[in-house]
Amino acid sequence: MADTSPAALAVQLLAILGRDKDRLTRIDDYLHGRHDDPYMPAMADDEYRLLARRAVSNWMPLLVNTPAQALYVDGYRAGDDANKGAATDLSSPQWEHWQRSRLDARQSAVYKGALTYGHAFTLTERVAGKVLTKGLSPLRTSALYEDAANDDTPYAALSVTAWPKDGKPGRARMWDARFEYAVTFKALGDSEGVRATRGKRHGSSECPVTRFAAAVDLEGRTIGVIEVMIPLQNRINQTIFDLLVAQTYASVKVRTATGMAPPVQRDPDTGEIVYDEQGNPIPLPINHNAKRFLFAEDPDVRFGSLDETPLGGFIDSIDMSIRHLSAIAQVPPHHLLGQIANLSAEALQAAETALSRKIQEFRTLFGEAWERVFRLAAELEGSGAADDFKGEVLWRDMEQRSLAQAADALGKLREQLGIPAKGLWKRVPQVTQTELDEWDDLADEEDSVKQLASALTRATPEPVTADEVPAAA
Template sequence: MTASVTPVALARRLLAILSRDGDRLRRIDDYLHGRHDDPYMPPQADDEYRLLARRAVSNWMPLLVGTPAQALYVDGFRRGAREGGLPAQVETASAEWEHWQRSRLDARQAAIYRGALAYGHSFAVTERDTAGLVRTKGLSALKTSALFEDPANDDVPYAALTITAMPKGDERGRARMWDARAEYAVTFRGLDDEQGITVTRVRSHGASECPVTRFASLVDLEGRTIGVVEPMIALQNRINQTIFDLLVAQTYASVKVRTATGMAPPIRRDPETGEPVLDEDGNPIPLPINHNARRFLFAEDPDVKFGSLDETPLGGFIESVDMSIRHLAAVSQTPPHHLLGQIANLSAEALLAAETALSRKIAEFRTAFGECWERVFRLAVELSGEGGSNDYKGEVIWRDMESRSLAQAADALGKLREQLGIPAKGLWKRVPGVTQTEFEDWEELAEDEDSVRQLSTALTRATPDRSVPEAA
């Protein structure tokens, strides 16, 4: 894009992107929150059918998003090597990590991951607040758009816009927009109303590039972002249809039907005259037959025959649901036991094999999101005036979220220490569940113990041994 593009033209294009993608993103949002398409039913379906259709919704989408998102947790940041030296140690006192804690991203990072996994992308803006402190916060994909010169390869947007209030009645909508130099306030009458847009420059944001970062779970070479929900909608509809058919069969055909032939049903009669009571069309009104499991059917006419219609077997429907869920697990790379809850009689090797595809998918997400966080950290130190704004060798540290027993990990770490000679301190971060704060506490305790040990050794050497008799 050329530098001559005006802020108003940028706002028009960014709002047009939201208008273009709005239906697709809202459909994804509906499926994520259980608002699915109705299963097929006859055109003359009554209210009872529609009630069964509502109950047939079995929403698997939150699980497909939450399973990988729960394995994504940034636990630290390591700056890159300086002038050919060794990489810096992970420190909680660094400017990058202070910005992280100030932004409360320990908890808020999950919403950014879930948005990117569900819709294909989410955003974060890094800026100074009213107190002059640098903070980062997430932005919704439903209300935010960004322009890239090369959407497939660029990580720096040319401009970005997020809606803060939608138009309502005579009240105009409001939005914030950023380019490489400044922040703007945007008002608009509608996403497609190009003439009703006004743009006002608010301030210079202080960064050398647009302060909005896109978190994309997967970007193809056409620049399209793909989440985990949209490709699974067809499978979700199949599961809902099968469960609806199961509920219909269970409601209407899951019990034996008793039949009687050669016998007219009893009719309602006038208690005084004994004459049949007729309806509006002149037909006798039949009496309801009160039949249940405690009652026995009989008839005086010997020509009456009783029979029964067998119930519809439900096993085929249940197997079909199970098959569809297995297809969902295979296509989404989610372990089947996460969806089906069947973990009995599975060996450790079988569980590891089932988790392999999910682990590879999580590794791919960590690589993509890690690059995004590194840009956020560069923006943060630039806005705060600290060094490191050009640190492209920094590394995000992800917490090890694999479930392993402490005894198993301790045994493996002990073997690494004894057989390969790896220093014990180098293995501390391999302990399951250890945080950066705990790691630094261990370092301080180790230094204290080492100081006490050195003092004890020095005193032992300086004190003569009284148990040895002195030479005459």
């Protein structure tokens, strides 16, 4: 039978961090531009190494930021019977928890962590009497699952708060279904130095750590957008390095002269030729530049030139590699190349289709995780929404459409299909949930005014004209 004691769980969780450390560190290095050096000669000098550093062209942040910037939770719709189908109430306990945790700004870090490393985590806990949710770094956090491919609730989770340093043990926090533990450890691979001390009940009926995974396969493995792109990034860096070498050493014509020897150094006292250690005469430096020319009195001297190396092939190779990067990452080429001229609206929409599908997949995965966070927060706050499995987060529409085009399309939907106007409000480009609620209140006020005016009109008798007065008998 497996050992499920706190110390044994801590050992397993620390071992996961140790197992993934090299892989995640390599991903982190590529995100921040610390790439492998391109191939260069074994005896490369400092000038070559300088060109190698300048050859790094880091595309990785763009692959992460492009989908992350389209992920923005803007509201939450409860799924309980009382509020089913209703618009988001910004005064609801779920949204109050969201605002109290400042997740409007902090949600982006969670998405970028998950897209970069394959997964990220959040912790929902009570702090100073308030229930808050914060993000946890995947470089410091690990979780155990009974079924990592299908479970959204960890069996246990651990997050390192301080790494071992200067002989002092590292510290971590660990959670299971009921308790939080204080963990100390000497090293990630040292199972003998792990100690786990029970702290307190965390107040939830399950582990309060939630995983945000960019992609999970049936083996429970998570993968982000960077790891699979490292070979392509290396190819681009190598091509740019070759371009810089050719540009530095072979991009100009080389002038040649045959049959002519340069002047040599002579001893100023004796006039004899000065030789180096190998017995060769030491030539005098020649001051030759674009404003000077060479001539020779000897008729056997011949001048010539060597053609420069064309750079167009290197540039075409870089362009091709970036297009491969675009296709595999499902990022439109114009996002990477900056080439958007002469694209019709239909062509631009077609280019964005793959990215839109990818973003929709991320919204589905991350939305389920946020819904679990809301349920955890509701349980800690004692709300009845702790069992609300029908609720859903609302994502802001980040597609760039002109207001005139949207208004025309929404007007046609209203007139031709009879869709209620309120049902189309959230289709307005860049509208926020706060604006939707304000519009709803204004519409209710306008309806009230219209109803009052109609009632007053019906209650007011029509004026009687002189022609309508009956004649006296």
